[in-house]
Amino acid sequence: MSQARSMSAREPIRERRPQFWQVAKRCCQIAATVDVAFFFLFHILGSPILAWVNVISVTMYVVAYRALSKKQNRLAIGLIWAEVIIHAGLGIVLIGWDSGFHYYLLMFIPALFVSMGLRAAVMSLLGLWSYYVALYLVMWFIEPVQPIAPGALLAVYLFNLSVVFAMFSYLSFFYLTMVTTANRKLRRMATTDPLTGLFNRRHMTYLAEKELARFQRSGHPVAFLVLDIDHFKAINDQHGHEAGDRVLEEVAGIIKAQLRTQDLIARWGGEEFLAVLPNTGLNSAQASAERVREALLAHDWLAKTGERIDITLSAGVSEFRRDDDLNSAISRADRALYRSKEGGRNRVELEVV
Numbered sequence: 001m002s003q004a005r006s007m008s009a010r011e012p013i014r015e016r017r018p019q020f021w022q023v024a025k026r027c028c029q030i031a032a033t034v035d036v037a038f039f040f041l042f043h044i045l046g047s048p049i050l051a052w053v054n055v056i057s058v059t060m061y062v063v064a065y066r067a068l069s070k071k072q073n074r075l076a077i078g079l080i081w082a083e084v085i086i087h088a089g090l091g092i093v094l095i096g097w098d099s100g101f102h103y104y105l106l107m108f109i110p111a112l113f114v115s116m117g118l119r120a121a122v123m124s125l126l127g128l129w130s131y132y133v134a135l136y137l138v139m140w141f142i143e144p145v146q147p148i149a150p151g152a153l154l155a156v157y158l159f160n161l162s163v164v165f166a167m168f169s170y171l172s173f174f175y176l177t178m179v180t181t182a183n184r185k186l187r188r189m190a191t192t193d194p195l196t197g198l199f200n201r202r203h204m205t206y207l208a209e210k211e212l213a214r215f216q217r218s219g220h221p222v223a224f225l226v227l228d229i230d231h232f233k234a235i236n237d238q239h240g241h242e243a244g245d246r247v248l249e250e251v252a253g254i255i256k257a258q259l260r261t262q263d264l265i266a267r268w269g270g271e272e273f274l275a276v277l278p279n280t281g282l283n284s285a286q287a288s289a290e291r292v293r294e295a296l297l298a299h300d301w302l303a304k305t306g307e308r309i310d311i312t313l314s315a316g317v318s319e320f321r322r323d324d325d326l327n328s329a330i331s332r333a334d335r336a337l338y339r340s341k342e343g344g345r346n347r348v349e350l351e352v353v
């Protein structure tokens with residue numbers, strides 16, 4: 001935890017939360033478009049000062065957008081802050097609190113926490129709150145400097161409210177998508193082996209325990225295959241570690257192709273795989289292991305140099321028994337695998353009763 005905090009403190013601001021800077025660019029585009037609309041709206045409503053403020057606002061957003069493209073994120077955030085704060089303040093002082101310009105200030109609350117460290121965000125939040133309250137109190141005591149007709153004020157209010165609704169919806173959707181994507185990625189990283197894409201050992205243990213609980217209830221057979229590539233060290237030594245990795249990936253693909261979709265497959269160790277076969281007795285499991293072994297033999301294994309690689313696989317098979325546990329079932333398959341290796345490799349052996 002403290003390591004994670006110190007890492008994020010050392011990370012430059014532009015490297016942190018890269019997705020946020022993308023969405024900040026999109027917000028610059030939307031805000032500049034809204035300000036162009038304001039320019040015309042305020043001209044029509046007879047408030048030239050507010051109309052021309054929007055020309056400055058659009059310029060600030062264009063500069064902020066370019067700064068974000070060049071990864072000058074601090075400059076961009078400073079410009080966006082200044083624009084919103086000045087624009088909202090001017091709008092309220094000129095035509096009144098009922099214009100709804102203050103809503104734009106609230107939009108900064110989530111952005112503050114994403115764009116800076118916690119301390120800076122809390123300080124900025126306090127500043128924002130003070131500014132918001134001060135504006136409200138000022139407008140309690142003074143009249144708007146350049147009031148517009150009530151109907152026009154209502155139109156400005158509804159326009160501002162709608163823009164803020166739309167932008168909040170967009171930001172909420174963006175945050176939701178970001179969190180969902182990150183969760184999916186974390187889950188994949190926590191449950192799969194990065195090289196082969198199969199389940200990793202920890203997740204397989206969890207899934208196998210669940211499968212065994214089902215067996216205890218239903219009594220349907222569950223079989224275990226421990227599959228191990230023969231003389232894998234020699235493959236690494238002769239063709240290089242990279243070729244070894246490629247073999248592991250391809251073997252994983254072959255195992256997957258030869259077993260059923262409901263079978264659970266994991267990379268159990270370096271060059272060892274474990275498959276849990278639900279609703280499968282010992283003999284069917286042996287047939288499945290044979291199928292995998294033969295598919296491996298039939299595959300054309302070529303090194304990058306075009307040289308042939310001899311690849312075979314040994315397997316041990318066991319079946320879950322009543323009053324058994326996961327470790328003992330896998331140990332029996334392991335002992336069967338050991339006999340395959342002892343017996344000359346490239347073969348499948350069943351557990352002994």
Ligand SMILES: Nc1nc2c(ncn2[C@@H]2O[C@H](COP(=O)(O)OP(=O)(O)OP(=O)(O)O)[C@@H](O)[C@H]2O)c(=O)[nH]1
Nearest residue numbers: 228229230231232233234236241244245270271341
């Ligand atoms: N390329 C590659 N090699 C790995 C990986 N994980 C483990 N290994 C290698 O796999 C080899 C396993 O060697 P051993 O346990 O001696 O087994 P073996 O050579 O297959 O011999 P037998 O199992 O007895 O047939 C070791 O050299 C490990 O370095 C990996 O992710 N990639």
